[in-house]
Amino acid sequence: MTRITFVTPAGQRIEIDAENGLSVMECARRANVPGIVAECGGACSCATCHVHVDPEWCAAAGEAAGMERDMLEFAEDVRDSSRLSCQVKVAPALDGLVVHLPAGQG
Template identity: 65%
Template sequence: MTTITFVAFDGTRHELEAENGSTVMENAIRNSVPGIEAECGGACACATCHVYVDDAWKAAVGEPEAMEEDMLDFAYDVRPNSRLSCQIRVSDKLDGLVVHVPERQA
């Protein structure tokens, strides 16, 4: 299992155990993390699972692919470390991952 910490806009931390092979978004929804709406269910067809990857984890998570970059155009307050959590696949190399939830979703 891989540990992921979601940091809400108000600073509240939600730490959870995630199964490898799942996505960060799936784990957020399964654990009712506030602020992750995932209206499209993980199809990379909305931007309501937008997160900011903590700078310490940006290299490990990697850069978004073209389709994800296109969807990020619809996200609220996009930053260089913005990602759609439905596109981040959980693996051992992400154990300890920290992501921040924006003030609101698009």
């Protein structure tokens, strides 16, 4: 298991144990993390699982590209660290990952 921390706009930290191989979004939904709506179910077609990756984790999580970058145009408060959590695969290298929920989703 990989530990992921979600930080709400109010500063509440929600730590979950995430199953390797699943997406960050899938793990968040299983743990009932508020603010990860994921209307499309992980098909990269809605931007309702948008997160800001904590700066120290940006390199490990990678950058949005292609269709994900296009979908982020529909999200609020997009930053360089923005990712769709459905496109970030949980792996041991992400153990300790911290992501922040945008204000419009928390």
